[in-house]
Amino acid sequence: MLKAGFASIDITPDQRLSLMGYDFRWTHLPPGNTGVLDPLAARVLALEDGGGPALLVSLDLCVIHVDLARQIRRRIAKKAGTSPDRVLVATTHTHSGPYPQLPGRKGKPQDRKQAAMRRLNEPYARLLLDRLETAAAMAAGKLHPVSVRAAQAPLGIGYNRRVKVDGKVQMCWNPLEFPDLRPQPSPDPTCTVLVFREPHGPRQYVLFSLGAHPVCLGKTSQQVSGDWPALACRMIDQHLPGTRSMFFLGACGEVHPWIATQEDPQQLVPVASAAAGMVQLLVASGAGEKQADATIRIATRTWKHGRLELDLAAWRIGPATILAAPVELFASLSAQLRARLPSPLFLVTLGNGWTGYWPDRAAFDEGQYEIGATWGLRKGDGEKLIDLLAALAGSLDAPRR
Template sequence: MSRSLQVRSRLGARRFTACALLALAVVPLGAAVRAGFAERDISPTVGMREAHAVARHVFLTFVDPCRVRAAVFADGDTTVALVSLDALMIPREVVLRARTGIGHVTTLAPSAVVIAATHSHSSGPVGLVMPGQFDAAPADIQRLAYEESSLADPAYLARVEAEIIEAVRLAESRLQPVTLGFGFGEERQVAFNRRQKMKSGRTWSHAGAMNPDIVDYAGPVDPQVGVVGAWDHEGRLVGAIVNFACHATTNPGGVSANWPGAMERTVQGALRTTAPVLFFAGPSGDVTQVDNRSPYVNPTQAEWLAQVGGRIGAEAIKVLLSAPRTTDTPLAARQKLWRIARRVPLPERVAEARAIVDRGKPSAGALTEWTFARETLLLDHIVGIEPDVEVEAQAIQVGPAVFLSSPAELFVAFGLEQKQRSAFPFTFPVSLANGCVGYVATEDAFGPEGGGYETRLTFYSNLDVTAGRQFAEVGLALAAQLRPAPPPERPRLTRPGTPWPHGRVDPQVR
């Protein structure tokens, strides 16, 4: 059996175990856990640029709000915070400043706070180039960075930072005794690997619908919808967390939280609640809602947003309605910081990029070639200043669940492996957390049969080809330092049941 099939098989077995537990029950085992949830608005205004990796689009309409949502858990000994924001990414410097600010207004330690972006492609200007990042560069490189790239808005970054701090402060102030439920749903119809194996033996990203040269998908998907729910002692939902591996690229044409916002509205509508629903994107650097092997016309962007968000939300609802609940949820946090080297573009590649840019930006046709040339020149400059990058991985434990974070758009295979190897019954890999280092592909993707834009050397994506393996192993090593709590179960019967009197009767034909 292939490794990918082994992973899917074991995940399927684990899903069966989780589903077998899905029965409404409260199991008060240990010390009472407390939880608090809060949200703040971070919607960009019409006229702002969206944080898009390629284009410099300006928002002309408002579709739905972007928010930062925070969940704080406390067990008397440890307090942890999980923060999710509707953003393309979260710059490392914003994370560090926000953690410092959180430390000033709460009891939380910086290492116990994870801050992750949902990767909404229809959100505000948080990157990719930071204000002042290229001020020491030559004038032509400054122009490429500040006028031809996606540039963060300093005022918007300051607002996002302030609202992260306030959301965590509010969440901690709302701590109350809760029962927690954990489970997995499954959704197989909205997420597809966007990389295809071609007849040529190479791999392309988005090879095009019904392309006759497509042989197969180049990688797997992760169908699990991970869910954590928190209820007060009167049985009211106070907040939830959802984890799923799929790009938030159902862009509806204006300011929007993208499909994670529709997912939250689906959950809230069905359960008649306004409780915040945090979304954490699983490793999905190679997974989107686009099925390049489908013979059918794609939905409109608005339809896609509703379908993806609705179906993921429906799976979350099923888990929230039926997952057994417990108060025995020990908390813990582990963190590791280290540095990973950047890949350096060859001198001849830099010279070629210089020649392409010097010819001027084309209006169409060769725009892809020009864009990659721009990226090569920006990378060539930044490598000379910062040849390696500080990265962070975290393991945040909430009872039987562990959240394993990385700052990358990791390929989905790494998340599947972490789930398969983790000792926790509920393992939730979290991407684009505590910074952003771009696409991080499997080493196979860089080999002779690899390819696709996720493997190109750019200002956005440039870490050593072993980076994904490092993130996966460090996350697992941090999780191994923790002791999982047992998953909640339904109470068992202590004696046989009594037959129903009107059930133990003989049949009658007439």
């Protein structure tokens, strides 16, 4: 019998910590933040099917590096009495949260301003580790029987920010600021929902995955916020009694929400409302396959690619497959992945860390921002990653030994 337990804990930084997401803040604005628009949270769902605890963790942060993700997974696993392979940690990719860093991590030479920021980021990373241990223990300590249901549908909240003009790609960061550009919808608008519900009570845990950068708040904003995903979670929890929700980022490497990089925090509302509305619709409709006695299967692989190490994960929970990778994946690639695998597919990017952008072949030929921001990738590497993820998902169907 599948059991589940949920916990949430506050991870809001104090005003001394700068926000991660836009280089403009680091180069043009003073250090720190200007206060809290909405608090940040770490959300933990603990699952148990008789094979040991398995934990899914969602953090209202922009990114965490692979080394910190590994330490989080080890600490949580030890606290919950399980293996790190049975812990999946991901960030929502809000561009209005702090940047936790471990001491001693190699990186680019830092100026005084960056060094001062790092001295504050390291204690925050330690605080994060401690609070995640607490949240994991709380979630694993209140397990109860649940059924699981999975459903998905297209939701067009995002557009492809790479726009071709006269055969060349231009970046459309915000349709209002670039009125001459005509961006196309996201190549992968899929919204996937997992619902864990107790059989004879009101409690349910709703996980949703959708690919659009959490960048409703722009580069001049220094307010702490979980951006549109956090607001969507609050809306879902408010409108579905007994619900606690968690967001996981789908493929958004080249995808922005149609309302992006704004100064007015109220611009979060239309995007969050659209996401929350679709999730509520899928939950309330009862759509999708339901399993009352689901099991969990997990397959993992560490892919060493040049100087990068990617901790890939595939989970099968009842009717759904979860695929996770520490990448900002292009939605064009996730569309290819969905075409190769059965639905429903619950995609988790920035899962188990972060290794930068992973574009498709065409983008390497076209150039532009994301190509310059990759970490030493070459044309075709994104497709190799898709092959590995598809194979990892396929391994879940192998007979148990």
